[in-house]
Amino acid sequence: MTIINIFEKTGPFAENKDIAKEFRLNFIIPSIQRSEKVILNFDNVKVATQSFIHALISDVIQQKGRSVLNHIEFKSCNESIKAIIQIVASYVQESLDD
Amino acid sequence: MKIHLPNSAFLHNIDGFLKGFDPENPEILEISAHNSWVFVHPVAVSMIAALGLKVGKGNVSFEKSDSKTMPYFERMGLFRMLGLESGIIIEEHEESGRFKPLTQIRNSSEQSKFITDCIPLLHLEKEYQVQTIVYVLGELLRNVIEHAKSPNGAIVSAQYFKESNRISIGIADTGIGLRRSLSPSYSTKDNTEAIQLALWPGITGTTRRPGGTDENVGAGLFFIKSIARTNRDYFMIYSGDTMYKLHKAPPRKKFKLNIDPFKDKHALVEHLPNWNGTVVGIDITLDQTQEFDGLLRIFRTVWAEAVRERKSEKYISPNFI
Numbered sequence: 385m386t387i388i389n390i391f392e393k394t395g396p397f398a399e400n401k402d403i404a405k406e407f408r409l410n411f412i413i414p415s416i417q418r419s420e421k422v423i424l425n426f427d428n429v430k431v432a433t434q435s436f437i438h439a440l441i442s443d444v445i446q447q448k449g450r451s452v453l454n455h456i457e458f459k460s461c462n463e464s465i466k467a468i469i470q471i472v473a474s475y476v477q478e479s480l481d482d
Numbered sequence: 483m484k485i486h487l488p489n490s491a492f493l494h495n496i497d498g499f500l501k502g503f504d505p506e507n508p509e510i511l512e513i514s515a516h517n518s519w520v521f522v523h524p525v526a527v528s529m530i531a532a533l534g535l536k537v538g539k540g541n542v543s544f545e546k547s548d549s550k551t552m553p554y555f556e557r558m559g560l561f562r563m564l565g566l567e568s569g570i571i572i573e574e575h576e577e578s579g580r581f582k583p584l585t586q587i588r589n590s591s592e593q594s595k596f597i598t599d600c601i602p603l604l605h606l607e608k609e610y611q612v613q614t615i616v617y618v619l620g621e622l623l624r625n626v627i628e629h630a631k632s633p634n635g636a637i638v639s640a641q642y643f644k645e646s647n648r649i650s651i652g653i654a655d656t657g658i659g660l661r662r663s664l665s666p667s668y669s670t671k672d673n674t675e676a677i678q679l680a681l682w683p684g685i686t687g688t689t690r691r692p693g694g695t696d697e698n699v700g701a702g703l704f705f706i707k708s709i710a711r712t713n714r715d716y717f718m719i720y721s722g723d724t725m726y727k728l729h730k731a732p733p734r735k736k737f738k739l740n741i742d743p744f745k746d747k748h749a750l751v752e753h754l755p756n757w758n759g760t761v762v763g764i765d766i767t768l769d770q771t772q773e774f775d776g777l778l779r780i781f782r783t784v785w786a787e788a789v790r791e792r793k794s795e796k797y798i799s800p801n802f803i
Contacts, residue, residue: 397597398621398670401697402590408696430609432615443696464632467778469744471785475684478789479691 386415391428398432398465404439412444416455427460437465437472445476483508483537485530487515487549491522492718493650493727493763499526500725503755511537513564514545515710520554524581524639525652525718527555527765531563531584532637532654532759558639558794559583579606581641584758588635593623604642604649606768614677614766617648621702622653622762625630626696629655629687632759654760660721663687663760673722674752680709681719681726681743683788685727706764708739711746712777713770720761721782725751733770739780741788 388411407424413432415422424440426432444452458469493500499522511533536543542564548684552568561568563584580601587593589647597619605614619638626636632655640651657663661676664687670676686700694700703719707728710717714731718748729747731737740746 389631395594395598397616397620397752399597399616399624400590400594401624405697406781431620432612433617433620435621435698435707438694438701439697442694446696459800461776464610465777467775467782471778471782474782475785478692478793 385421386425387423388412389425389427390432391426394429394436395430396430396447397425398429401435401439404436408440408444410458411445412440415444416448417453421455421457423457423459424461426465427443429465430462432465434472436457437468438445441469442472442476445473446480448471448475448482456476457466483533483697484512484514485522485533486618487526487530489516489639492604492764492773493525493718494507494730496523496525496718496727496763497725497749497751500720500751500754500757503529505755506579509537509565510640511542512545513543515547515551518550520549520551523650523652523763523765524641525650525761526557527584528637528639528654529559529651529757529761529785531560531639532634532656534564535586535634535637536656542566547759549637552557557581557583558641560583561727563637572657577704580637580644584637584639585649586635586637587623587627589624589627590624592635593620593627596623600640604640607801608768608771609766610768610774611771612752614713614771614777615651616762617705617774618651618709621706622651624656625702626653626657626760627765629663630655630760631663632657646767647769648765650763650765652761652763652771653760659757659759660719670753673724674750677719677721677724677726678742680721682733683741683785684792693757703762703783706762706782707746708784709763709766711737712772712780713766715765715767717765718761718763720754720757721759723752723754723756725749725754727751730765739784741784 556570685705688698718726727749
């Protein structure tokens with residue numbers, strides 16, 4: 385299992401897509417390839433932009449298919465961050481049908 | 483180039499300020515100001531600073547003015563950014579902390595630092611107000627860094643207005659503008675169409691795929707416009723010779739979040755002096771600000787509708803003979 389503490393790199397405002405990309409390339413994709421569960425821990429993060437969440441997970445879903453969401457858990461998200469993650473997960477999955 | 487700071491230039495009457503911009507002789511910048519009071523939105527200050535950076539220090543002049551508002555421009559960092567000495571000495575007082583002076587943002591680190599520094603200065607009291615401001619700044623600044631191709635990056639400033647309890651934000655760049663930014667994926671006939679597409683959910687210059695690329699999906703500007711719409715506030719975007727302005731709406735009036743920005747109550751001003759780049763101004767009235775997660779729920783519904791609409795365009799109708 386890989387636990388990624390978002391706050392450690394972003395602080396309370398997760399808006400820097402470069403950091404999201406680092407998380408995705410260096411931790412999320414390698415962990416999924418090893419068939420490990422990934423926990424994205426948003427503890428203490430107050431805001432995450434759609435751009436940040438998109439850069440974090442959209443390519444993972446597009447590459448690995450929607451079932452990859454069974455291997456990723458989103459921990460300690462506030463209501464806004466939950467809503468953003470749902471938006472991104474929805475539109476990426478809809479695009480898979482094309 | 484010439485630009486004049488009038489007596490008043492806020493988003494409701496910004497048209498006059500824009501029409502007064504003269505882009506001829508792009509190697510110099512001559513600034514003049516109304517000779518009594520000058521009250522302007524931060525977007526006007528950001529635009530002047532962006533032009534100043536483009537022509538370079540030494541090529542900017544500021545016509546001597548007796549305006550009593552010159553200390554405001556000193557506080558906002560305009561003279562510093564233009565490389566001019568104002569000779570104005572500022573006495574710090576409490577209110578001086580309620581704005582974020584002009585800042586140049588060229589990369590993600592500068593963006594993050596600006597946003598982190600901005601929040602305490604604007605004295606935001608509620609969590610959802612912080613979320614809204616962080617969101618707006620984060621997405622708008624990122625747009626410039628990624629898409630504007632401006633050597634000087636984004637010029638941003640923000641101010642809290644106590645009487646109206648609102649925060650106004652202005653971001654200007656002198657990059658390639660919306661039309662060229664969209665052109666790798668969408669060819670547009672004019673700046674009006676480019677603005678319409680840029681505000682449309684799911685449209686980005688980086689791809690035509692509905693799910694976007696690994697880094698872009700084309701949600702940023704639609705989301706910012708939606709925040710202004712939901713909060714019933716002004717939002718304006720100016721690129722090339724065209725400006726789109728979302729009108730302010732009465733607080734209690736029912737509204738619909740539209741996919742097509744031209745279905746919202748707006749003004750479109752074409753044939754303005756050409757701005758090489760993009761300018762965005764937004765007001766956020768704090769006591770009208772929606773709970774952020776509520777806004778996101780509305781956004782989610784509208785996005786799904788937009789995706790369905792785009793998909794249905796691809797469907798082939800059966801041929802009946």
